Amino acid sequence: xxxxxxxxxxxxxxxxxxxxxxxxxxxxxxxxxxxxxxxxxxxxxxxxxxxxxxxxxxxxxxxxxxxxxxxxxxxxxxxxxxxxxxxxxxxxxxxxxxxxxxxxxxxxxxxxxxxxxxxxxxxxxxxxxxxxxxxxxxxxxxxxxxxxxxxxxxxxxxxxxxxxxxxxxxxxxxxxxxxxxxxxxxxxxxxxxxxxxxxxxxxxxxxxxxxxxxxxxxxxxxxxxxxxxxxxxxxxxxxxxx
Amino acid sequence: xxxxxxxxxxxxxxxxxxxxxxxxxxxxxxxxxxxxxxxxxxxxxxxxxxxxxxxxxxxxxxxxxxxxxxxxxxxxxxxxxxxxxxxxxxxxxxxxxxxxxxxxxxxxxxxxxxxxxxxxxxxxxxxxxxxxxxxxxxxxxxxxxxxxxxxxxxxxxxxxxxxxxxxxxxxxxxxxxxxxxxxxxxxxxxxxxxxxxxxxxxxxxxxxxxxxxxxxxxxxxxxxxxxxxxxxxxxxxxxxxxxxxxxxxxxxxxxxxxxxxxxxxxxxx
Numbered sequence: 001x002x003x004x005x006x007x008x009x010x011x012x013x014x015x016x017x018x019x020x021x022x023x024x025x026x027x028x029x030x031x032x033x034x035x036x037x038x039x040x041x042x043x044x045x046x047x048x049x050x051x052x053x054x055x056x057x058x059x060x061x062x063x064x065x066x067x068x069x070x071x072x073x074x075x076x077x078x079x080x081x082x083x084x085x086x087x088x089x090x091x092x093x094x095x096x097x098x099x100x101x102x103x104x105x106x107x108x109x110x111x112x113x114x115x116x117x118x119x120x121x122x123x124x125x126x127x128x129x130x131x132x133x134x135x136x137x138x139x140x141x142x143x144x145x146x147x148x149x150x151x152x153x154x155x156x157x158x159x160x161x162x163x164x165x166x167x168x169x170x171x172x173x174x175x176x177x178x179x180x181x182x183x184x185x186x187x188x189x190x191x192x193x194x195x196x197x198x199x200x201x202x203x204x205x206x207x208x209x210x211x212x213x214x215x216x217x218x219x220x221x222x223x224x225x226x227x228x229x230x231x232x233x234x235x236x237x238x239x240x241x242x
Numbered sequence: 243x244x245x246x247x248x249x250x251x252x253x254x255x256x257x258x259x260x261x262x263x264x265x266x267x268x269x270x271x272x273x274x275x276x277x278x279x280x281x282x283x284x285x286x287x288x289x290x291x292x293x294x295x296x297x298x299x300x301x302x303x304x305x306x307x308x309x310x311x312x313x314x315x316x317x318x319x320x321x322x323x324x325x326x327x328x329x330x331x332x333x334x335x336x337x338x339x340x341x342x343x344x345x346x347x348x349x350x351x352x353x354x355x356x357x358x359x360x361x362x363x364x365x366x367x368x369x370x371x372x373x374x375x376x377x378x379x380x381x382x383x384x385x386x387x388x389x390x391x392x393x394x395x396x397x398x399x400x401x402x403x404x405x406x407x408x409x410x411x412x413x414x415x416x417x418x419x420x421x422x423x424x425x426x427x428x429x430x431x432x433x434x435x436x437x438x439x440x441x442x443x444x445x446x447x448x449x450x451x452x453x454x455x456x457x458x459x460x461x462x463x464x465x466x467x468x469x470x471x472x473x474x475x476x477x478x479x480x481x482x483x484x485x486x487x488x489x490x491x492x493x494x495x496x497x498x499x500x501x502x503x504x505x506x507x508x509x510x511x
Contacts, residue, residue: 104483105440105442105488105491107483108483108484108485108488108491108492109442109488109491109492111478111481111483111484112474112478112484112488112489112492113492115474115477115478116469116470116472116474119470119472119477120470120472155424158420159417159420159421159424160417162406162416162417162420163413163414163416163417163420164413165410166410168407168410169470171406171407171410172403172406172407172496173469173470175403175406175420175423175494175496176403176469176493176494176495176496177492177493178420178423178424178427179399179403179423179424179426179427179430179494180427180442180491180492180493180494182424182427182428182431183427183428183430183431183441183442183494184431184441184442185428186427186428186429186430186431186432186435186441187431187432187435187441190431190432190435195336195337195339195340196339196340197339197340197342197343199340199428199429199431199432200343200344200347200425200428200429200432201343204428205343205347205425205428207346207350208350209350209354210346210347210348210349210350210351210354210422210425211354211418211421211422211425212421212422212423212424212425212427212428213421213424214417214420214421
C-alpha cells in the first residue's frame with residue numbers, strides 16, 4: 001500500500017539485524033519487563049510485543065505518569081522517524097544534495113530518539129503503523145509543509161509535557177531532545193521562507209513574551225492520530241497528570 | 243492533504259495563535275490565514291498567567307528566584323549585544339530581519355523575567371563585548387558578530403536546559419523556561435545557518451562549529467553519545483543510516499551554572 005509503514009528502510013536484513021543488536025545492548029540497560037522480541041516469521045520488518053501480535057486498528061493504551069509521558073514522546077518520535085524514512089525512500093524529483101543531507105541528518109536524529117525511547121520503554125508501546133497517504137512526497141513544498149508541521153507539533157508537545165514529568169532525569173532528557181526538534185523546525189522554516197524572520201516569527205514565538213510553542217498532550221495526540229492506524233488511548237495518562 | 247486541518251487544530255488550542263495571527267496578517271506573510279475569524283478568543287499572555295499563579299514574586303521559592311535571576315543575567319547580556327548592533331550597517335540586508343526578531347525576543351525575555359521577579363530582579367550589569375580584548379571587531383565585522391551571536395545562543399540553550407530540574411516545584415515557570423529555551427534554540431539554529439553551519443551542534447569543540455577555540459567551553463560535552471545510560475553508538479552500530487555525529491547532534495547537553503558563568507564572565511565589564 002502506498003505510503004504506509006512499517007517502514008521502507010527496514011526491508012534490508014542489515015537494518016533488521018541492527019535493530020536486534022540495539023535491543024540486545026540497549027534493552028538490557030532499559031526498564032525491566034516488556035521484553036521485545038523480533039518476529040521470527042518471514043517478515044522480519046516487524047517487532048511485535050511478546051505475547052500479543054498487534055495489527056493495525058488495535059488500541060494502544062498509554063501508561064500513566066512519567067512512563068506514560070515517555071510513551072507519548074515515543075509515539076511522536078515514531079511518527080517523525082517514519083515520516084523521514086518515507087521521505088527518503090520516496091525522494092521528490094531532483095532533490096538537491098543539500099536537501100538530501102538535511103533530510104538524512106533529521107531522519108538520523110529522529111531514529112535515534114525513537115530507538116532510545118523504545119529501549120527505555122521496553123515494549124510498553126508497540127511499533128506503530130503509519131499512513132502518510134495524505135502527503136505528496138513528490139512535491140518538495142508539500143514535504144516541507146508536512147515536516148514543518150511535524151516538528152512544530154513535536155516542539156510544542158515537549159514544551160507542554162515537561163511540567164508533568166516527575167523524574168528530574170527524564171525531564172533533562174526531554175530537554176536535550178526538544179531543543180534539537182526546535183533546531184529542525186527553525187531550519188525548515190528558513191527553507192520555506194528564506195532570509196526572513198520566519199524561523200521565530202510571530203506565528204511561532206509570541207511577540208510580546210518571546211515564548212515558543214507549548215501544547216498539551218490532549219491537543220497533540222489527535223494531530224498525531226491522523227497518521228496512525230492504531231488507536232492511541234491516552235485517557236489513563238491524561239487523568240494521571242497533575 | 244490534511245495539513246490545513248492540522249493548522250486549524252493548532253489554532254483551536256493555542257490561544258496565542260490569535261495574537262500571532264494578528265501580527266502575521268499585518269505582515270501579509272500568509273495571506274491565506276488572514277481570513278480566519280479571530281475575534282472570539284482572547285490572547286493568553288504568559289506573564290499575566292504567571293502573576294495569577296504566583297502572585298507577588300515574594301511568593302516564589304528562593305530556588306526559582308535564583309534561576310530566574312540567572313536567566314535574567316543571560317538575557318541582559320544577549321539583549322544588550324543585539325541592541326548595540328541594531329541598525330549597524332555591518333549586518334547584511336539579508337539578515338537584518340533575523341537579527342531584529344532575535345533582538346526583540348531578548349528584549350521581551352528581559353521584560354518577562356523582570357515582571358515575574360518584581361523587586362527581586364537584579365539590575366542590568368555593564369558589558370564588555372570585546373571579552374577583555376579577545377574580540378576587536380565585534381560590532382564592525384559581521385563574521386565576528388555572528389560568531390559571538392551563535393556562541394551566545396548555543397550557550398543559552400544549554401544554560402536554560404541545565405536549570406529545568408530546579409524549576410520542577412514551579413510548573414508554570416518551568417513551562418515558560420522551556421518555551422524560552424526553545425526560542426533560544428530557534429535563534430541558535432538560524433544564526434548557525436547564516437554562518438554556513440548545520441543548525442545542530444556536531445561534536446564537542448568550537449572548531450567543529452567554525453568558531454575559535456576561545457569559546458571551546460560553550461561546546462564542551464556536546465560530543466556525548468550516552469543517553470539514559472545507553473551508549474547509542476554501540477547500540478545503533480549496525481544501522482548504516484546512523485553516524486556518531488548524528489548521535490551527538492540529536493541531543494543538546496545541559497551546562498551547569500558555574501560553567502556558564504565562567505563562559506560569560508569575560509563579557510562583563
